[in-house]
Amino acid sequence: MIPVxxxxxxxxxxxxxxxxxxxxxxxxxxxHGVFFFLCILACGCLSSPAMAIEPVSGQYLSSYGKTIRLExxxxxxxxxxxIVEQYFPSGLEIISxxxxxxxxxxxxxxxxxxxxxxxxxxxxxxxxxxxxxxxxEIQAILRYRHPGSGLxxxxxxxx
Numbered sequence: 496m497i498p499v500x501x502x503x504x505x506x507x508x509x510x511x512x513x514x515x516x517x518x519x520x521x522x523x524x525x526x527h528g529v530f531f532f533l534c535i536l537a538c539g540c541l542s543s544p545a546m547a548i549e550p551v552s553g554q555y556l557s558s559y560g561k562t563i564r565l566e567x568x569x570x571x572x573x574x575x576x577x578i579v580e581q582y583f584p585s586g587l588e589i590i591s592x593x594x595x596x597x598x599x600x601x602x603x604x605x606x607x608x609x610x611x612x613x614x615x616x617x618x619x620x621x622x623x624x625x626x627x628x629x630x631x632e633i634q635a636i637l638r639y640r641h642p643g644s645g646l647x648x649x650x651x652x653x654x
Contacts, residue, residue: 549650550574551637556619558630558654561590565620565635565652573613574639579620580607584632588625630654 551574553567567579581596585604589596596606608620635652 553652578638590623
């Protein structure tokens with residue numbers, strides 16, 4: 496039983512906030528967890544390079560059969576020009592292409608487009624061959640000078 500006088504005496508007297516208590520009893524595991532999380536977060540931010548957004552990117556919309564479709568996206572500011580080079584099995588013949596390539600080498604299995612005065616947007620290249628092809632048999636390369644740095648940039652697009 497607690498005497499009433501002791502309760503009355505301690506109720507009005509100010510006590511130091513942590514006097515007589517152990518700080519780490521329940522708080523320490525939580526502080527260790529927070530500290531650990533902050534360390535992992537800091538290491539992750541410092542060790543990973545920042546991902547830069549490329550002004551030109553591409554992907555295949557269709558990559559097998561007789562018709563392939565390559566889509567490329569141009570962001571702002573666009574490069575001055577873009578070269579798209581498409582590789583395919585040698586000996587295949589183009590039935591149709593939109594747009595038509597400026598360079599076509601059937602025996603080497605390459606075709607090339609050169610685009611100038613680019614505007615931001617999404618564009619597509621479609622090519623129909625005389626025979627069906629597999630996705631593993633094609634790839635494209637995008638080449639341009641980066642508009643910010645002027646560095647020559649080349650990226651490979653795989654299906």
